[in-house]
Amino acid sequence: MEPETKKRKGMESDPDSSWHVIPVLSDEMSEEVTLLDAYAVPITDKRQTSRLVKDLSVVHPLADLQHIKRVRACKDKSSPHALEVIVCLVSDISISAQTRRPTLTDLLTSKDFNLKGLGEPFLVRIPARAPLTRPQFERASLHWPTSFHEDKQVTLGLTGQLFTSSQQAKIQEYMTAAVEAARSGREEGMDAVGAAIVDPKSGRIITVGHDLTRDHPLHHAVMVCIDLVAWAQGGGVYPYGKHPACRYTVSDPLISSEESAQPYICTGYELYVTREPCVMCAMALVHSRISRVFYGASSPDGALGTKFKIHCQKGLNHHFDVYKGVMRQTCEELTLLH
């Protein structure tokens, strides 16, 4: 049951050729930089720097701030000193010392601490958490130098360079199958939502389905596709004979024998769906172990970015990547048909 997308190359003259794939990142990855108040001190004698850093790390280890570089070059080039060092957080010293302008001995109360080479403290604001994305890193670095372990995939995703133009064409091909299914469903009086599940290893579309909520209130397009995958693997619950646009491909036994066994349900598969899944469907994708999801239009109760981010929800044992904005205009036009 080869999908019909190839036959309909004409459909590719999509009005919406300007779409961009946008990664849906976790809240931690999308949030603004939070800052903490800290005291920094000029290093007046450069030769003391390494000793000072060592001694400071004993009295004020800043254990939760491993991403902070303790010493920075002075921003003001006309300054008499070249380096500045973080001594401690404001919250590390007593309230009474915080209220007046603290001196060096308020920050370093131990009599044994060798204050040689340190100037007078001043307030700075430093990033509270390690940056997870390049934009966060760039914003954090405006306040104080910070280390950053870059995830190249995330950076490419954020700059729209994750997918090559041929991958982008594939994404469009699969989403086009979902859009066509949505239109077929609409002709049957269903909500205009369509979906396709793809095995990215073979490039084959395993199932295409659309909303069937007029028949069954829980048969959203994603639930239909999950059940169609079950059919393709010798299981399945509901019959779809009346709905020709809901279909699946049984994997070729000669090919699957090579790979020893089929994946567990949707392991390794990708979902393409015209509209952001609801919480029922999003969690069904977790249960089914989907590997990636691409959607077109956001939805008001959506659970992959709008109301929840089920794909990176803490406490769940399976996470997956989500991208939105695929053929956005076409998909948004479908949602207007409801």
Place this chain on the structure above:
Amino acid sequence: MRSDNTESDVMNGSFLQPSDSELQRWMSSAFIMAKEALESGEVPVGCLLVYNNMVLGKGRNEVNETKNATRHAEMVALDQVLEWCSHRELDPKEVCKCCVLYVTVEPCITCAAALRLLNIPLVVYGCKNERFGGCGSVLDVSSADLPHTGTAFKCIPGHRADEAVDMLKTFYKQENPNVPKPKVRKDGMGPAGGSVTTHTRKHEGDGKMAASD
């Protein structure tokens, strides 16, 4: 079917406040189902949907036989209610909004959303579902502000919770050592992908997934 007698409970809304004896009676049925499932080596979750003192749906987990990871006990029971409505040409929405779900384990996020979408107003459950719970354990779908996802529902948690947890623990314990070694099919015969136990073995923890769902 719609006698005056059966109508009354629904009309006066008293089904939303089940008495202790009602609650114990329905939950004990759910626990019997869970025990039976455990004894036959299946996920020990039992559930029933009660409407007007009638059990319209009874479910057990059917993930393994259907290869559909959403075939949780609640989904199976909900389908029976929908079927019951369609035979009698009743509006499922009108029936569901007067149904109570009794289940031994907190419904997962998927099932909690499904219960919302069908406007089930009340869920009585046994133990928490720490891994997937949708009534507060992982997410609170039951009361979340989701105006396009049916209606929020009320929960009565904790009925015989220790017993429900013990059954789940027993199930996890007996599961792992009993799982047969995966057979790698080189001949291309037989069902592609082999049995679901193969899958369970290959993907550590999927048995548990089914269990606590």
